[in-house]
Amino acid sequence: MEYDGDRQPPPLHPTVAPISYLLGRWRGEGEGQFPTISSFLYGEELQFSHSGKPVIAYSQKTWKLNSGEPMHSESGFWRPKPDGTIEVVIAQSTGIVEVQKGTYNADEQVIKLQSQLVGNASKVKEISRVFELVNGKLSYEVQMSTNTNHLQPHLKAVLNKI
């Protein structure tokens, strides 16, 4: 016997219910900036799924808007706790790993994360991520600090459920 999440969606674990609005696929466009690079636009798709356990699997990819050429990708797991805290672990295609910790507000549908660990990075020191659901659209903002620049806006995007 074998589990196949594609054919038989399991019941949602109550621990992930407060952020279950994330589940599914989201697609949209974003903008990147940082003092050390030229600003750029990108297309993006996020996918959130679950297997019935108290964790949501996450994967993401971005592409250049004009050519469709793949850019960044990342994947990991979102682990909310009943007390309103959440930890998110992410592996990036660039070789960076993140341990993010923060809080979710189920009523306001806002999730605020701050890196506790950024591993295998040559320049990046801290990464903060804020996700918000507004009028059915999922928006996020990522801030970053490096060995030369303090924490400041790096990425923002607005995504529609598909």
Add this chain to the structure above:
Amino acid sequence: MEYDGDRQPPPLHPTVAPISYLLGRWRGEGEGQFPTISSFLYGEELQFSHSGKPVIAYSQKTWKLNSGEPMHSESGFWRPKPDGTIEVVIAQSTGIVEVQKGTYNADEQVIKLQSQLVGNASKVKEISRVFELVNGKLSYEVQMSTNTNHLQPHLKAVLNKI
């Protein structure tokens, strides 16, 4: 315009060619053990894919053999270098992140990895992973050390391409 790796497989980046035998889906069974737990059997599926960049995306899930109930899952990226070294970054559903570094041998189709970083773990200190392709089957062995037990076998599995 938008990238869609499912419909138009891009050309393989030459940097990942030496480990391109990983690409695709693998399914099989494994066995887990450690001095602090009862031995257990599991079903497993691995998926390796690429987008044309010099990195291979990795995702994995396991389930209980008798009930199909989901167990562990993890995801991340494999980043081989032309000099025969490789780094692998993994986020686990348990909340652990790993930065693995090691070597690949393209002729012997063996990849040997040793953790450089195990983050957000309460007990796990080190994880080593060895993958080997033998007669078309992908086998691996994971060793682990914890705050109470030295590095020793934890997981092994044999998987068939599907």
